[in-house]
Amino acid sequence: METLNRRSVVDAHVHVAPDQAALMLEIMDAAGLGAVVNAGILEVRGIPFEDGMRAFERVFGERMRYFPTPDFGDTAPGFGERMAERLARQVARGACGLKIFKELGLRHRDAGGDLIPVDDPRLDPLWAKAGELGVPVLIHTADPLAFFRPLDEANERREELQRYPDWHFGKPEFPGHDTLLAQRNRVIERHSGTVFIGAHLGNYPEDLSYVDACLDRYPNFYVDTSARIGEIGRHPAEEVRAFFRKHQDRTLFGSDLVLGWDVFDQGEREDRSEVEAHYEDHWRFFETDERQIPYPGFPIQGRWGVDAIALPSEVLEKLYAGNARRLIPGL
Numbered sequence: 639m640e641t642l643n644r645r646s647v648v649d650a651h652v653h654v655a656p657d658q659a660a661l662m663l664e665i666m667d668a669a670g671l672g673a674v675v676n677a678g679i680l681e682v683r684g685i686p687f688e689d690g691m692r693a694f695e696r697v698f699g700e701r702m703r704y705f706p707t708p709d710f711g712d713t714a715p716g717f718g719e720r721m722a723e724r725l726a727r728q729v730a731r732g733a734c735g736l737k738i739f740k741e742l743g744l745r746h747r748d749a750g751g752d753l754i755p756v757d758d759p760r761l762d763p764l765w766a767k768a769g770e771l772g773v774p775v776l777i778h779t780a781d782p783l784a785f786f787r788p789l790d791e792a793n794e795r796r797e798e799l800q801r802y803p804d805w806h807f808g809k810p811e812f813p814g815h816d817t818l819l820a821q822r823n824r825v826i827e828r829h830s831g832t833v834f835i836g837a838h839l840g841n842y843p844e845d846l847s848y849v850d851a852c853l854d855r856y857p858n859f860y861v862d863t864s865a866r867i868g869e870i871g872r873h874p875a876e877e878v879r880a881f882f883r884k885h886q887d888r889t890l891f892g893s894d895l896v897l898g899w900d901v902f903d904q905g906e907r908e909d910r911s912e913v914e915a916h917y918e919d920h921w922r923f924f925e926t927d928e929r930q931i932p933y934p935g936f937p938i939q940g941r942w943g944v945d946a947i948a949l950p951s952e953v954l955e956k957l958y959a960g961n962a963r964r965l966i967p968g969l
């Protein structure tokens with residue numbers, strides 16, 4: 639779709655470390671991205687917030703917005719209040735949202751050693767504070783269904799799980815996929831004044847009717863498309879197009895591009911032309927009607943093709959930029 643002006647596209651879900659910022663800026667110009675939302679990488683890399691923000695501002699100016707993630711290393715009593723206070727300080731210093739990684743619900747434990755469920759009331763002050771501050775929560779809960787199933791011959795994500803064994807949750811010590819999403823939904827319901835963006839199409843791209851029902855039920859819930867074109871594009875293109883049309887005010891383009899996070903890089907995305915191809919593959923999926931094309935990131939998420947969905951330009955504009963600009967302060 640040559641007529642669409644992509645200069646202002648917002649990638650609402652990336653993880654780019656400060657030492658990769660200059661490369662990212664070049665990629666943004668080449669791919670036609672106006673701005674990106676960068677989530678949680680400073681905390682993952684152990685870079686002090688202030689240093690990281692300064693480094694980002696120096697390179698990106700206004701074209702990057704940062705969402706910090708809470709410190710789950712401190713889960714002594716009162717942790718939710720402390721997380722809320724820290725978020726307020728970070729927003730005052732330029733943070734524009736909050737990022738929650740999938741470890742919440744799966745791995746984070748309190749000081750007594752118990753798993754902290756996503757809907758633990760001790761976190762309520764944090765969710766409430768985000769609403770008060772007017773910043774969205776980008777929340778990643780659960781993961782692909784296959785990650786919760788036995789890791790045997792029949793597991794369709796076996797190749798990926800063999801590469802990242804830590805992502806396999808099909809063991810008794812982990813809550814199930816449905817349990818986790820139910821916990822998340824209770825948080826969204828309880829905090830109707832807070833905007834939640836469910837990463838990875840709300841982490842149920844395998845079942846569009848489930849995501850559709852969540853979006854219908856919770857007006858403060860939004861979803862991004864990050865790292866799930868491989869799943870989204872497996873449904874009949876007509877159904878997927880209808881979903882994006884119906885929820886055109888609730889869906890955000892995100893790619894989950896990772897630069898400078900060792901566990902993911904493994905040398906595969908260091909090359910600029912590969913990253914540019916990653917964006918081209920997204921435009922191809924959303925804008926053309928080609929059948930059985932490779933999804934962005936093929937083949938690690940499974941050896942299948944996807945059907946592109948040829949969204950109309952008014953839907954694309956909201957998906958690519960409009961919704962992010964409405965929800966995320968400073969964009």
Ligand SMILES: [Zn+2]
Pocket residue numbers: 651652653864894
């Ligand atoms: Zn991500």
